[in-house]
Structures are given as C-alpha cells and as structure tokens.
Amino acid sequence: MPKLIKNGEIVNDTYVWSQDPEETPTTNSIIAAQKWLADKDTLETKVAGIWIEAGDGVDFLEGIDVNQFDMIGVHFPAFADGRGFSYARLLRERHGFKGDIRALGQFIPDQLGYLLRVGFSSFQFNENVDLEKALLLHKPFSVAYQGDVADPRPLFLRR
Amino acid sequence: MYQYDAIDQQLVSERVAQFRDQTRRYLNKELSEQEFLPLRLQNGLYVQRYAPMLRIAIPYGMLSSTQLRKLADISCRYDRSYGHFSTRQNLQLNWPKIEDVPDILAELADVEMHAVQTSGNCIRNTTTDQYAGVISDEVVDPRPYCELIRQWSTFHPEFAFLPRKFKIAVNATDSADRAATQVHDIGLHIKKNEAGDIGFKVIVGGGLGRTPMVGVTISDFIPRADLLTYLDAIIRVYNQHGRRDNKYKARIKILVKALGIEEFRYRVDAEWAHLRGKESTVPMSEFERLQSFFSEPDYASLENNPDSLTAKLSESVGFARWYERNTFEHKKPGYRIVTLTLKKAGQAPGDATAEQMQKAADLADRFSFSELRVSHEQNLVLADVRQDQLVDLWEAAKESGFATPTLGLLTDMICCPGGDFCALANAKSIPIAAQIQETFNDLDYLYDLGNIDLNISGCMNACGHHHVGNIGILGVDKKGEEFYQISIGGASGHDASIGKILGPSFAQEDISSVIQKLMNVYVEYRYEDERFIDTYRRVGITPFKEAAYAKAN
Numbered sequence: 208m209p210k211l212i213k214n215g216e217i218v219n220d221t222y223v224w225s226q227d228p229e230e231t232p233t234t235n236s237i238i239a240a241q242k243w244l245a246d247k248d249t250l251e252t253k254v255a256g257i258w259i260e261a262g263d264g265v266d267f268l269e270g271i272d273v274n275q276f277d278m279i280g281v282h283f284p285a286f287a288d289g290r291g292f293s294y295a296r297l298l299r300e301r302h303g304f305k306g307d308i309r310a311l312g313q314f315i316p317d318q319l320g321y322l323l324r325v326g327f328s329s330f331q332f333n334e335n336v337d338l339e340k341a342l343l344l345h346k347p348f349s350v351a352y353q354g355d356v357a358d359p360r361p362l363f364l365r366r
Numbered sequence: 367m368y369q370y371d372a373i374d375q376q377l378v379s380e381r382v383a384q385f386r387d388q389t390r391r392y393l394n395k396e397l398s399e400q401e402f403l404p405l406r407l408q409n410g411l412y413v414q415r416y417a418p419m420l421r422i423a424i425p426y427g428m429l430s431s432t433q434l435r436k437l438a439d440i441s442c443r444y445d446r447s448y449g450h451f452s453t454r455q456n457l458q459l460n461w462p463k464i465e466d467v468p469d470i471l472a473e474l475a476d477v478e479m480h481a482v483q484t485s486g487n488c489i490r491n492t493t494t495d496q497y498a499g500v501i502s503d504e505v506v507d508p509r510p511y512c513e514l515i516r517q518w519s520t521f522h523p524e525f526a527f528l529p530r531k532f533k534i535a536v537n538a539t540d541s542a543d544r545a546a547t548q549v550h551d552i553g554l555h556i557k558k559n560e561a562g563d564i565g566f567k568v569i570v571g572g573g574l575g576r577t578p579m580v581g582v583t584i585s586d587f588i589p590r591a592d593l594l595t596y597l598d599a600i601i602r603v604y605n606q607h608g609r610r611d612n613k614y615k616a617r618i619k620i621l622v623k624a625l626g627i628e629e630f631r632y633r634v635d636a637e638w639a640h641l642r643g644k645e646s647t648v649p650m651s652e653f654e655r656l657q658s659f660f661s662e663p664d665y666a667s668l669e670n671n672p673d674s675l676t677a678k679l680s681e682s683v684g685f686a687r688w689y690e691r692n693t694f695e696h697k698k699p700g701y702r703i704v705t706l707t708l709k710k711a712g713q714a715p716g717d718a719t720a721e722q723m724q725k726a727a728d729l730a731d732r733f734s735f736s737e738l739r740v741s742h743e744q745n746l747v748l749a750d751v752r753q754d755q756l757v758d759l760w761e762a763a764k765e766s767g768f769a770t771p772t773l774g775l776l777t778d779m780i781c782c783p784g785g786d787f788c789a790l791a792n793a794k795s796i797p798i799a800a801q802i803q804e805t806f807n808d809l810d811y812l813y814d815l816g817n818i819d820l821n822i823s824g825c826m827n828a829c830g831h832h833h834v835g836n837i838g839i840l841g842v843d844k845k846g847e848e849f850y851q852i853s854i855g856g857a858s859g860h861d862a863s864i865g866k867i868l869g870p871s872f873a874q875e876d877i878s879s880v881i882q883k884l885m886n887v888y889v890e891y892r893y894e895d896e897r898f899i900d901t902y903r904r905v906g907i908t909p910f911k912e913a914a915y916a917k918a919n
Binding site for chain 1: 376610
C-alpha cells in the first residue's frame with residue numbers, strides 16, 4: 208500500500224486518487240472535482256472525496272456541503288505553481304472544511320512548512336521522495352509573523 | 367531604526383539553519399538543480415554569468431553604520447572587496463561561493479540582516495523614499511508602515527510561489543515620488559483623509575520589464591488598520607488568476623490590464639469583504655510599537671544657515687555646487703540631508719568598495735547619528751547632518767569619492783550590472799555609463815542642462831529602469847553584437863510615464879554622440895529653466911528623432 212505523510216506521521220494511504228475520468232469510482236475514490244460536479248446527481252456510490260486541479264479555483268463549492276467529503280485533494284502540476292496554497296486556505300477559512308486536505312502532485316518537501324500553515328494535513332509525495340527525510344522538514348520555523356489556518360492571529364496580537 | 371526582538375532574531379536564525387540544510391542537500395545532490403532554484407532565489411542567491419550573486423536586503427533602505435561595516439567586512443572575506451547597491455535598496459555581492467552563503471547569512475543575522483525574499487516569485491523587499499522621516503512635507507514617516515509590510519510579507523505562507531515577483535513601494539509626500547511607486551506591482555501613497563485618519567491610496571499593476579506600464583489607482587483610501595487585509599485580498603486574487611503559462615505575461619500588471627481595473631477591483635473587493643475586520647486588522651498598539659523605533663534622534667537646537675556655511679558657500683564654487691546638488695532641505699532648522707554619490711567617473715554606478723563602505727560608516731558615525739539610507743538612484747544618504755558640519759563632511763566625502771556634485775544630473779545614472787556580470791543581459795551597461803561619464807565631464811555644462819534622469823539596462827528585464835529614464839538606454843543583441851536602443855520621455859515620479867523609443871538601435875561607440883545630439887535639441891528648444899522632460903513633453907519626439915538620425919553633411 209502506498210505511503211504518505213499525514214498529521215506528522217508516515218501512514219498507509221487508504222484512498223485511491225483517481226486521475227482517469229473513465230474509471231468507475233468506489234467509496235475509496237478521490238475523484239476530480241470537475242467530474243464530481245458533472246456526475247454528482249448520478250453517482251452510484253458516495254466517494255471519499257474530490258481533488259481540485261490548479262485553475263479550478265474553489266468558488267464552485269459555494270452552496271455545497273464540503274463536509275460530506277472525508278478528504279479534498281489539491282493538485283500541484285508543478286511545485287512553483289502556488290495556486291494550491293490559496294485553495295487550501297480558502298477551503299478551511301471560507302468553506303469551513305474540517306476533513307483532510309491532501310497535497311497531490313509535484314510539490315516538494317521543502318514546501319511543507321508553508322503547506323501546513325495554509326491548512327494541508329496530508330501529503331502524497333512523488334514516489335522518489337524519501338518520506339523519513341521529508342518529515343524532518345515539517346516545521347522550519349517555530350514562530351510566524353502572519354496568522355494562518357492553525358492560529359489566525361498575526362504576531363502583533365501575540366507579541 | 368527598527369531593532370529586532372528575540373522573535374525577529376529567532377526567525378532569521380531559523381532561516382539560516384533552513385538554508386544551510388538546503389545548501390548541504392543541494393551540494394550532496396539530494397536536491398535537484400530545479401528544486402534548489404526557487405529555494406536559493408528566496409534567499410537572494412542567483413547563479414550569474416561567472417559566479418553566484420547574493421542580493422542582501424536593506425529593508426526600505428535603512429542601514430546602521432554597524433551593518434554597513436559588516437557588509438564591507440563580508441565583501442572582503444567572501445567576495446572581491448566591493449558591493450553593488452541596486453535600485454531597490456539592496457546590496458549585491460557578485461562573487462561569493464555557493465558553499466559560503468550559509469555562513470554569510472549567519473553573519474548577516476548577527477547584525478539583524480538577511481537576504482530573505484530578495485529574489486524569486488514572492489513578495490520582495492519593500493522600498494520607500496530615502497528621505498523618509500526627515501523632510502517637512504510628508505504626511506507621516508512611512509518607515510513604520512514599511513516595517514509592518516516587511517513583517518507581513520516575510521515567510522507569508524500563502525504567497526511564496528506567486529506567478530512572478532511582487533514589489534511594493536511606499537511614498538508619503540505629494541512633493542515627490544522618490545521610490546518610483548507607480549512602476550511597482552503595488553504602490554502605496556500615505557494620505558490623511560478629511561477626518562485626519564491615516565490611510566493609503568493604492569496603485570496596482572505598474573511595472574517595467576518587457577511590457578512597461580504605469581500603475582492604476584485601485585483605491586483612493588484604505589484606512590491603515592485595513593492595509594494588510596487589503597494587500598492579502600489583492601495578492602490572493604493575483605495568486606489564483608495571474609498567468610502562469612508565460613513568465614513574460616505573469617506580472618500582476620498583465621492581469622490588471624486583461625481584466626480591466628473595474629473587474630480587478632470588483633474581485634479584490636469581493637475577496638476583501640471576507641477578510642476586512644478579521645484578525646489581520648492592525649491595532650493601534652502595533653502602529654505605536656512600530657513608530658517607537660523611528661522616533662527622532664537627539665537633534666540639537668540650531669539655526670539655519672550658520673556663518674561657517676554661508677561663508678564657505680560664497681568663497682568656494684566647488685562647495686557651493688556640492689551643496690546645491692547633493693544636499694537637501696531637512697525638516698529641522700540647522701540640519702541638512704546629504705547624499706554621498708556612488709557615481710564617481712571610473713566606477714560603476716552604485717558600486718562601492720569595501721573601503722568606501724567603511725568610510726561611509728565612519729562618516730555616518732561622525733556626522734549623522736550612525737545611520738545611513740540607500741536610495742533608488744543607487745546612492746547613500748546621511749539624513750541628519752548639522753549645517754555647521756557640512757564643510758567638514760564635504761572635505762571627508764571628497765577624499766572617499768562620495769562628493770561628485772552631480773546628483774540628479776545627466777551623469778547621476780541608474781545602471782544595472784549588465785553583461786559584465788549578469789547572465790540575463792543582452793549587452794554590457796557599465797561601459798556605456800563610463801563612456802557617458804567621460805564625455806559629459808564639464809560640470810558647468812551639466813549644471814546648465816539641469817535635472818535629467820538617464821537610466822541604462824542591459825536587457826528587457828529593465829533592472830536599470832530604462833523605461834522611466836528621461837533618457838533610457840537598453841542593450842539589445844543583434845546577431846551576436848551589442849547594440850543600444852534609446853528612448854526618451856520616461857519619468858518615475860508622480861508624473862510617471864514610459865519613454866518612447868527613438869528608432870533603430872545604435873552601436874556602442876555612438877551612444878555619447880547621440881546623447882549629445884539630444885542635448886543640443888533640448889538646449890535649442892527649451893524655454894528658460896525648463897527641464898528636459900518638460901521640453902520633450904511640449905515639443906514631442908520629432909526634433910529629437912531627426913537630430914539623432916540626421917546624416918552627417
């Protein structure tokens with residue numbers, strides 16, 4: 208079973224990240240948000256979650272109960288493509304998503320500190336990433352100037 | 367100036383440790399070239415034509431003499447004993463070794479300095495007026511607000527991987543815009559409204575590069591408490607919608623232009639509606655805390671124009687020239703703002719040797735409360751000099767090559783490092799600056815020509831701000847040969863404008879003679895005391911163009 212980092216530990220991945228739109232979803236599937244939107248009234252099984260492609264934005268979730276999903280994935284087509292940082296934060300702060308937000312795709316371990324601060328909780332790295340080493344990069348800074356998803360108060364309210 | 371507390375210090379120390387580990391993993395080949403690239407850029411480290419280049423932040427241009435001495439010392443031990451002050455109030459070292467950079471950053475952290483976010487697609491060093499806090503006509507001192515922005519932008523978790531770099535500049539006076547705010551991604555003009563509340567006029571979408579644009583006003587007044595939530599809203603819209611498919615179309619100016627300012631403003635306001643009034647709203651206590659670092663130094667009670675000054679002004683033409691050009695009115699009677707120019711003939715504009723840095727630090731200790739500023743025009747400034755000590759300072763500045771009395775004149779050029787150093791450059795820029803300095807060496811003539819901004823960039827990235835020079839020179843590559851395109855009519859102040867290209871580019875050896883022809887047209891057409899830029903705006907480009915391309919008889 209593939210491994211990933213979740214809540215600061217290396218764990219087994221219990222979901223299936225479905226990237227093929229032709230694949231039939233199961234209760235373990237994380238399917239593309241656009242596919243879910245198109246098929247949601249006819250889906251035979253309740254999927255575990257959806258994943259958002261860079262460029263999708265999160266406005267399409269307006270009026271949808273996001274907490275029906277166990278997990279929402281955010282895909283990074285390249286690690287320098289930072290749209291997903293805003294998406295995760297909006298999922299937490301605007302849409303009130305309580306479940307697991309998973310980073311998918313080409314992000315790198317050195318981004319973990321920022322990813323955690325904007326609300327990501329699990330990380331499905333590329334296969335070639337050494338997860339033990341990645342774990343060491345979890346928390347590069349012990350303080351922060353800005354508020355974030357964990358603590359919305361900027362330093363000036365805590366100083 | 368701002369002093370770190372234990373938290374600020376801890377953050378820069380942790381950054382050094384993080385970068386030390388990243389560098390180690392890169393040198394071990396655990397991190398690929400491609401992965402290391404944005405990580406090193408966010409620590410100011412470029413790989414240049416011959417060697418790496420390290421860009422050290424000088425937040426909003428403020429520098430203590432201790433810090434400047436440290437920079438001099440670092441340049442001696444890790445580089446070739448000089449540095450280059452850039453247009454965005456940074457210092458660049460051109461020859462450090464990659465493996466030494468973590469140690470350099472550690473030494474910088476010892477004097478409350480860093481290279482955080484001086485490069486990369488993130489929020490860069492915030493810049494402001496080099497005369498901040500010492501001129502009489504500013505709304506308020508902009509530096510506490512710059513420090514607020516510095517802290518907010520430092521390691522901002524959401525905005526470290528933007529579509530492209532993001533630059534913010536702050537101005538606080540209607541009388542001038544010395545920070546070129548209108549050609550920044552965001553320009554902030556500090557204002558007081560009718561109720562006497564402090565806030566910001568916000569200008570967005572300015573920038574240079576391949577598609578130069580003057581910014582447009584997105585809001586006439588954002589109360590200061592709301593500044594950070596408003597900036598978050600703008601950059602969140604940009605982060606999600608700015609183009610990522612083409613790096614030359616990725617700056618916020620392209621997004622603003624594509625959407626139109628109305629639609630862009632609508633989206634920002636919609637985002638801001640969710641953020642306004644939330645935790646990032648800045649409380650009065652924080653403004654007071656930040657302002658407390660920029661309280662006035664212990665000024666003596668003095669009169670303007672002491673006898674020693676007026677006597678020297680009447681007896682020494684050299685001193686009078688320097689006083690007229692290189693010093694500026696101070697808000698306190700008996701004081702003067704002095705610019706130490708880094709534009710000596712024979713030295714690249716903005717370059718300072720380690721010895722000059724040490725000398726400048728000594729002058730700051732002796733004459734100006736041990737503080738200096740770095741200006742957008744690549745000079746150093748002593749902000750608080752007693753008028754009765756100006757003669758002593760002038761003598762000392764002359765010895766160190768800081769007293770070339772040409773501030774604001776044709777030869778006070780802005781110039782990027784160009785093809786001598788930079789891997790991006792199409793052409794060299796320093797030899798062009800040298801040629802112009804050699805040709806236009808008659809001070810009487812330069813004074814007669816008056817204020818002219820001449821800016822030189824070695825490529826379209828426009829680090830030398832050629833688009834907003836009254837005269838702009840751009841290096842271009844024509845089939846492997848270096849040529850130079852000349853534009854006129856640019857300006858970077860409150861009357862910001864983008865220059866127009868004269869026509870086909872010129873060979874390197876012809877640049878000075880073309881500039882001479884442009885000056886001849888100006889002198890012929892100008893009304894009494896009319897600046898070059900005003901004559902150009904009145905008569906248009908045609909006579910300049912005709913003169914530049916006229917065939918010799």
